[in-house]
Amino acid sequence: MRRLFAAFTLVALPLAAAMASAQSSPSSESGLQLDAMDRSADPCADFYQYACGGWIANNPVPADRSTWSRFDELQERNNEALHRILERAASGSEPEQKKIGDYYASCLDEASINQKGTAPLGPLVSKIDALSSVADLAPLVAELHTIGVNVFFSFGAQADFKDASVEMAIADQGGLGLPDRDYYLRDDAKSTELRKQYLEHIGNIARLVGASAQGVESIPDIVMRTETALARGALDRVSRRDPTRIYHKLTPAELQALTPTFQWTRYFTAVAAPPIYALNVTEPDFFKGLGQVLASTPIAEIKHYLKWHVIHASAPMLPTAFVDENFRFYGTALTGAKELRPRWKRCVDYTDSDLGEELGKAFVKEAFGPQAKADMLKMIHEIESALEKDIHELAWMTDTTKKEALVKLHAVTEKIGYPDRWRDYSALTIVRGDALGNSQRANAFEFHRQLNKIGKPADKTEWGMTPPTVNAYYNPLQNNINFPAGILQSPFYNVKSDRAVNFGGAGAVIGHELTHGFDDQGRQFDARGNLKDWWTAEDAKAFTGRAQCFVDEYSNFTAIDEVKVNGKLTLGENTADNGGLRLSLMAYMATLAAEPAKSLDGFTPEQRLFLGWGQVWCDNRRPEALRLMAQTNPHSPPRNRVNGVVSNMPEFQKAFSCKADDPMVRKNQCRVW
Numbered sequence: 297m298r299r300l301f302a303a304f305t306l307v308a309l310p311l312a313a314a315m316a317s318a319q320s321s322p323s324s325e326s327g328l329q330l331d332a333m334d335r336s337a338d339p340c341a342d343f344y345q346y347a348c349g350g351w352i353a354n355n356p357v358p359a360d361r362s363t364w365s366r367f368d369e370l371q372e373r374n375n376e377a378l379h380r381i382l383e384r385a386a387s388g389s390e391p392e393q394k395k396i397g398d399y400y401a402s403c404l405d406e407a408s409i410n411q412k413g414t415a416p417l418g419p420l421v422s423k424i425d426a427l428s429s430v431a432d433l434a435p436l437v438a439e440l441h442t443i444g445v446n447v448f449f450s451f452g453a454q455a456d457f458k459d460a461s462v463e464m465a466i467a468d469q470g471g472l473g474l475p476d477r478d479y480y481l482r483d484d485a486k487s488t489e490l491r492k493q494y495l496e497h498i499g500n501i502a503r504l505v506g507a508s509a510q511g512v513e514s515i516p517d518i519v520m521r522t523e524t525a526l527a528r529g530a531l532d533r534v535s536r537r538d539p540t541r542i543y544h545k546l547t548p549a550e551l552q553a554l555t556p557t558f559q560w561t562r563y564f565t566a567v568a569a570p571p572i573y574a575l576n577v578t579e580p581d582f583f584k585g586l587g588q589v590l591a592s593t594p595i596a597e598i599k600h601y602l603k604w605h606v607i608h609a610s611a612p613m614l615p616t617a618f619v620d621e622n623f624r625f626y627g628t629a630l631t632g633a634k635e636l637r638p639r640w641k642r643c644v645d646y647t648d649s650d651l652g653e654e655l656g657k658a659f660v661k662e663a664f665g666p667q668a669k670a671d672m673l674k675m676i677h678e679i680e681s682a683l684e685k686d687i688h689e690l691a692w693m694t695d696t697t698k699k700e701a702l703v704k705l706h707a708v709t710e711k712i713g714y715p716d717r718w719r720d721y722s723a724l725t726i727v728r729g730d731a732l733g734n735s736q737r738a739n740a741f742e743f744h745r746q747l748n749k750i751g752k753p754a755d756k757t758e759w760g761m762t763p764p765t766v767n768a769y770y771n772p773l774q775n776n777i778n779f780p781a782g783i784l785q786s787p788f789y790n791v792k793s794d795r796a797v798n799f800g801g802a803g804a805v806i807g808h809e810l811t812h813g814f815d816d817q818g819r820q821f822d823a824r825g826n827l828k829d830w831w832t833a834e835d836a837k838a839f840t841g842r843a844q845c846f847v848d849e850y851s852n853f854t855a856i857d858e859v860k861v862n863g864k865l866t867l868g869e870n871t872a873d874n875g876g877l878r879l880s881l882m883a884y885m886a887t888l889a890a891e892p893a894k895s896l897d898g899f900t901p902e903q904r905l906f907l908g909w910g911q912v913w914c915d916n917r918r919p920e921a922l923r924l925m926a927q928t929n930p931h932s933p934p935r936n937r938v939n940g941v942v943s944n945m946p947e948f949q950k951a952f953s954c955k956a957d958d959p960m961v962r963k964n965q966c967r968v969w
């Protein structure tokens with residue numbers, strides 16, 4: 297959550313989930329979900345419709361969701377398991393699970409939360425009220441950051457891009473209430489309308505905390521003005537994909553010069569950071585802008601901005617009226633969900649987010665089998681061999697760069713399932729009946745855990761996702777691929793499924809994460825995770841030309857209405873999708889020689905692999921959620937992920953006997969890996 301330079305994931309939002317206790321039997325001979333298909337569709341015209349049309353027609357988005365997908369289906373199934381674990385823990389029958397039990401029970405106790413009202417925020421609000429000048433802001437910002445209120449900027453630890461073996465402090469842009477800087481700056485009708493709704497939301501929250509009629513009128517404008525000024529200095533998402541644009545190693549004195557009104561020494565002391573001799577100030581212009589905001593905004597207005605963020609960050613653990621108002625804007629206006637999810641589901645998510653490794657420990661104990669781990673490891677090695685072969689055979693890359701690429705490939709390590717060593721939460725106090733306090737202390741625990749890393753060796757055994765998460769990631773600073781237990785099940789992987797189907801799912805996921813090490817971002821890091829150019833100029837140029845083909849291809853896809861897919865924002869993910877499925881197919885075909893290529897459920901092995909890929913991405917999405925995705929998410933919408941990849945593959949054309957002028961056969965087929 298606090299990682300500032302996100303690792304490259306399979307989907308954008310880590311989804312809380314748990315392993316089902318046993319692998320269910322597939323509904324077909326192959327493991328494909330046959331009733332998810334639309335046999336009336338032509339696979340060569342719209343493969344996504346062919347693979348998923350039945351599922352899409354029969355799985356509308358539930359009222360309390362903004363999306364409904366195979367990922368969500370798995371999450372929902374697994375949440376039931378987490379629910380059982382947490383109910384048991386809350387009853388007190390599992391002494392070693394007292395923390396998750398108390399946290400969960402406190403979160404569920406809406407009556408007690410309502411009864412307290414906003415009183416738990418009183419001391420913090422008094423401190424904000426007592427602020428007399430901007431000069432005294434630093435310790436207060438430190439206190440807010442510690443408990444998870446992200447005002448003005450973010451602060452944490454991350455491996456040094458230029459020497460990834462060591463952790464360093466990092467200060468990054470932040471302080472916004474809308475999803476992205478562009479939400480403040482775009483002038484199209486939808487963006488203007490959303491800003492209007494955001495103003496109303498801030499006004500409603502002000503009314504709930506008892507602001508005067510004049511306050512309800514003026515506070516939203518004050519917050520919007522402050523956040524817009526911060527947004528203007530912030531770097532856009534496409535620029536942030538370039539690691540050189542977000543790496544500026546400065547001394548504290550140099551940072552101080554950028555933001556003269558903010559007392560950094562006092563901030564570092566107040567957050568109890570280890571000695572800081574240098575830090576990555578990701579975007580110096582942002583901090584220069586922050587300095588101007590602090591110098592030009594009256595202290596009374598800064599107080600309103602701080603209070604708004606305190607309430608905003610606390611909303612999930614405040615009384616019902618706050619939760620409902622928070623949902624009205626962030627759930628309905630922004631993502632299109634119609635109803636709030638049941639409280640227990642939200643509390644499962646919050647427990648996973650705040651105590652993920654204690655909850656994770658409880659479910660892998662009952663859920664994660666050695667067979668899945670062994671199979672996964674075997675598949676990883678097969679797909680790494682495919683990439684090795686691919687690198688050897690590349691016509692566009694010279695031997696000099698190939699040698700370096702192989703060094704990097706051979707240095708990739710993997711983690712599967714869950715951590716070898718579980719996080720120690722003994723320093724975190726969880727108090728039954730104090731939902732907001734628990735959440736604030738959990739944030740403080742994590743904040744300090746991160747800051748304690750500064751100046752120390754990077755820990756490659758640490759996980760960036762919790763075990764129940766249905767997702768996977770590549771960490772460029774550690775050159776490792778990571779697969780939480782949560783994703784190692786249907787539809788991605790089933791021990792009882794045909795191998796082709798597993799290669800279309802889990803195999804393509806492995807290939808995807810591995811390819812991230814060699815996409816337009818990942819290729820800039822070396823075998824040890826350092827930002828270092830190992831490419832000859834000629835090969836870098838060839839790579840960029842090939843990557844541009846993906847930019848052009850995906851930029852042509854319409855996400856919704858007038859919004860196109862952003863080909864530059866999604867380039868890394870599209871490269872990983874395309875490389876991932878190709879590597880998985882290569883690996884599968886290499887092992888196929890050993891067994892007869894028989895037909896199952898009426899499909900050839902290659903057809904089953906492509907269908908396995910397609911069916912992982914069956915998805916329904918509300919228009920608001922699709923718009924949000926296209927504007928902020930580095931992953932393309934699922935339909936484009938599926939069709940974008942297969943239309944680049946001659947192997948697909950052959951497998952489904954498509955004609956050269958069919959829509960799923962691109963004239964100019966893109967390929968990097």
Ligand SMILES: [Zn+2]
Pocket residue numbers: 304305306307808809812868869872
């Ligand atoms: Zn990815």
